[in-house]
Amino acid sequence: MSSDTTTRPADPSLPAAPAASSGRKPRRSRRPSGPRYGRDGKLIVEGPRAKFSQLLPYILENKKMMAVIIVLSVLGAAASLAQPLLVQQVISFVQQHKPLGILVIALVALVVISGLLSGFQHYLLQRTGEAVVLSSRRRLVSRLLHLPISEFDSRRIGDLVSRVGSDTTLLRAVLTQGLVEAIGGSLTFLGAIVGMAIIDPVLLGLTVLVVAISVVVVVSLSRRIRVASQRAQKKVGDLASAVERAISSIRTVRASGATDREVRAIERDAEEAYDRGLDVASASAVVVPIASVAMQVSFLVVLGVGGYRVASGADTISQLVSFILFLFLMIMPLGQAFGAVTSVNSALGALGRIQEIIEIPSETSGDEALAASLTGSGARAGSGSGSGSSPVSASATGSDAASVSGLSVEAAAISFDDVQFTYPGGADASDPSLVAGSAIDALAGVREPSDLTVLHGVSFSAPKGKRTALVGPSGAGKSTILALIERFYDPAAGVVRLGGVDIRTLDRGELRAQIGYVEQDAPVLAGTIRDNLTLGAPDASDDDCRRVLEAVNLTGVLERGDHGLDAQVGEDGVMLSGGEKQRLAIARTLLAAPPILLLDESTSSLDGINEQRLREAIDAVAENRTLIVIAHRLSTVVDSDQIIVLEKGRVIGTGTHSELVLSTPLYKDLAKHQLLV
Numbered sequence: 123m124s125s126d127t128t129t130r131p132a133d134p135s136l137p138a139a140p141a142a143s144s145g146r147k148p149r150r151s152r153r154p155s156g157p158r159y160g161r162d163g164k165l166i167v168e169g170p171r172a173k174f175s176q177l178l179p180y181i182l183e184n185k186k187m188m189a190v191i192i193v194l195s196v197l198g199a200a201a202s203l204a205q206p207l208l209v210q211q212v213i214s215f216v217q218q219h220k221p222l223g224i225l226v227i228a229l230v231a232l233v234v235i236s237g238l239l240s241g242f243q244h245y246l247l248q249r250t251g252e253a254v255v256l257s258s259r260r261r262l263v264s265r266l267l268h269l270p271i272s273e274f275d276s277r278r279i280g281d282l283v284s285r286v287g288s289d290t291t292l293l294r295a296v297l298t299q300g301l302v303e304a305i306g307g308s309l310t311f312l313g314a315i316v317g318m319a320i321i322d323p324v325l326l327g328l329t330v331l332v333v334a335i336s337v338v339v340v341v342s343l344s345r346r347i348r349v350a351s352q353r354a355q356k357k358v359g360d361l362a363s364a365v366e367r368a369i370s371s372i373r374t375v376r377a378s379g380a381t382d383r384e385v386r387a388i389e390r391d392a393e394e395a396y397d398r399g400l401d402v403a404s405a406s407a408v409v410v411p412i413a414s415v416a417m418q419v420s421f422l423v424v425l426g427v428g429g430y431r432v433a434s435g436a437d438t439i440s441q442l443v444s445f446i447l448f449l450f451l452m453i454m455p456l457g458q459a460f461g462a463v464t465s466v467n468s469a470l471g472a473l474g475r476i477q478e479i480i481e482i483p484s485e486t487s488g489d490e491a492l493a494a495s496l497t498g499s500g501a502r503a504g505s506g507s508g509s510g511s512s513p514v515s516a517s518a519t520g521s522d523a524a525s526v527s528g529l530s531v532e533a534a535a536i537s538f539d540d541v542q543f544t545y546p547g548g549a550d551a552s553d554p555s556l557v558a559g560s561a562i563d564a565l566a567g568v569r570e571p572s573d574l575t576v577l578h579g580v581s582f583s584a585p586k587g588k589r590t591a592l593v594g595p596s597g598a599g600k601s602t603i604l605a606l607i608e609r610f611y612d613p614a615a616g617v618v619r620l621g622g623v624d625i626r627t628l629d630r631g632e633l634r635a636q637i638g639y640v641e642q643d644a645p646v647l648a649g650t651i652r653d654n655l656t657l658g659a660p661d662a663s664d665d666d667c668r669r670v671l672e673a674v675n676l677t678g679v680l681e682r683g684d685h686g687l688d689a690q691v692g693e694d695g696v697m698l699s700g701g702e703k704q705r706l707a708i709a710r711t712l713l714a715a716p717p718i719l720l721l722d723e724s725t726s727s728l729d730g731i732n733e734q735r736l737r738e739a740i741d742a743v744a745e746n747r748t749l750i751v752i753a754h755r756l757s758t759v760v761d762s763d764q765i766i767v768l769e770k771g772r773v774i775g776t777g778t779h780s781e782l783v784l785s786t787p788l789y790k791d792l793a794k795h796q797l798l799v
């Protein structure tokens with residue numbers, strides 16, 4: 123574990139970047155995995171470090187190609203090693219006045235063959251390097267998009283993007299400048315040593331001594347390079363995060379007159395990345411010259427001592443020339459090896475950052491064990507965990523969903539039974555078993571509620587085919603309820619059921635296929651209108667797309683230009699109004715036609731016409747569906763079959779609009795503020 127001494131920012135509690143670019147409001151990040159500071163207030167930089175063995179799976183994926191490359195290296199090494207021997211023969215022939223014809227042709231052929239082999243090998247190496255980059259990107263992206271949602275709450279998007287873009291690229295260097303050159307190089311190195319030993323062991327002993335000293339120095343310096351390059355990569359990640367933060371909120375940044383400040387902040391990150399890059403440069407600047415100094419010193423030693431030995435008759439001139447050529451062949455791979463140390467170390471730093479993500483268990487890991495344990499303990503039958511109450515029994519305040527408007531409990535599509543929930547990181551962060559959201563948590567059982575608990579024993583049931591509205595002040599836990607239904611997180615205690623079955627015993631894919639979910643603020647993806655509509659229904663026809671657009675009164679967007687369904691909506695749907703975005707998202711869910719629809723109504727204010735259109739869109743989707751809608755404007759939900767009022771994570775009232783106006787003062791206040799009573 124390495125540590126850095128970057129000075130603490132003025133307010134370290136401020137997140138460096140938004141929690142996620144999903145468009146949701148920024149959250150307080152209570153997770154412990156943010157920047158950590160030592161007692162002296164310095165930032166501790168902890169770089170994940172990969173082991174060399176972790177590289178092997180990537181390399182073994184290309185073993186055939188690698189075998190070809192290694193054969194080429196061996197041939198290349200042999201061709202190189204043959205050169206000094208031939209030169210020695212040429213000199214002897216010259217001294218003995220013999221004809222040189224064939225020898226010269228052989229020498230030229232050898233040089234040409236070495237060149238061809240090396241060119242071909244270089245191409246195959248680059249190709250295999252690209253294959254390694256591709257495979258690491260595939261693994262990383264696939265894991266990234268399957269991470270538990272809680273990971274995205276605490277990680278910076280820019281940093282994740284930089285792992286996919288730049289860290290993976292560094293892996294190429296392992297092959298192109300590292301491993302294979304090392305294999306070919308060591309063969310040449312060993313062959314040269316054998317050649318030199320045959321010619322003059324004494325001279326070889328001296329040369330090896332000089333070279334060995336430089337090798338020891340390089341090995342001891344290589345750790346510095348690795349640490350420096352990890353820090354450099356981390357800084358590039360920080361830079362990407364800062365850019366992502368500024369660009370994703372560019373309008374707010376502009377409107378707040380903060381553009382120049384953001385530019386300066388990003389420049390500071392860029393400068394830090396530059397500084398860390400210089401650290402790598404200075405660490406390698408020490409290593410690389412050692413190779414050339416070793417070469418120079420060895421040459422001087424060989425020339426001096428070798429010259430003396432020729433003069434004394436111990437060696438011939440041709441032997442000395444041949445020895446010097448072998449020395450050249452021995453030193454060259456050594457230089458490459460020193461360069462390879464730098465690139466392999468950078469690659470291991472990058473691989474560490476890649477593996478860190480790949481090794482996080484996916485959202486579904488542990489699902490089967492959890493489902494088996496829950497099914498074994500009879501969870502399907504509806505035994506509430508923690509409360510012991512019936513699955514759709516009375517809520518915390520005594521309201522009974524069964525009694526509301528005569529709705530049937532059996533028909534409940536979704537029910538919450540005494541559900542308690544704390545966001546990951548909200549519990550005692552030092553105790554991983556207390557972090558909610560994983561299968562292990564649920565297996566671990568019930569936890570005591572804390573100040574940070576977001577839902578406190580929430581019970582309600584949303585009857586099949588009916589419209590249920592969730593209302594309550596900001597932060598009451600409404601969106602959290604939808605997140606639990608989608609199983610973005612699991613409750614700390616209590617049970618969420620779909621059709622009477624604990625959703626933790628269902629396959630997440632199957633569960634989500636039953637549910638359409640319209641997020642609060644960023645329901646539109648960059649791309650065309652068709653891309654947006656067909657996200658959950660890739661096979662939908664153009665006619666289907668037009669039909670759902672009509673249902674939400676959005677055909678107008680098709681008439682704005684000549685592109686129809688291929689019209690671009692812009693990043694985050696910037697080319698659409700708030701109301702249009704929300705309706706486009708509703709149209710998308712309509713196309714997938716799920717039996718249950720969760721709608722987190724936008725908090726942004728809509729004008730009268732848009733509000734009317736939204737109501738009509740909700741009416742259109744509500745037909746024959748179970749609808750749970752979070753309403754910020756009561757007017758959109760007054761005619762719901764039931765309304766659940768939440769306050770500070772508790773259900774404080776359940777009923778119809780007219781019932782709640784009489785029974786629940788908070789609801790009455792909300793209705794009064796919105797001029798509904």
Ligand SMILES: Nc1ncnc2c1ncn2[C@@H]1O[C@H](COP(=O)(O)OP(=O)(O)OP(=O)(O)O)[C@@H](O)[C@H]1O
Nearest residue numbers: 149150275545576595596597598599600601602603
């Ligand atoms: N990902 C998260 N990590 C940590 N805390 C969170 C997260 N999401 C929500 N919270 C917290 O949980 C509480 C409930 O949030 P939630 O979004 O469910 O409220 P809400 O009733 O939907 O609010 P609003 O009406 O403003 O959308 C809030 O205190 C919020 O800060």
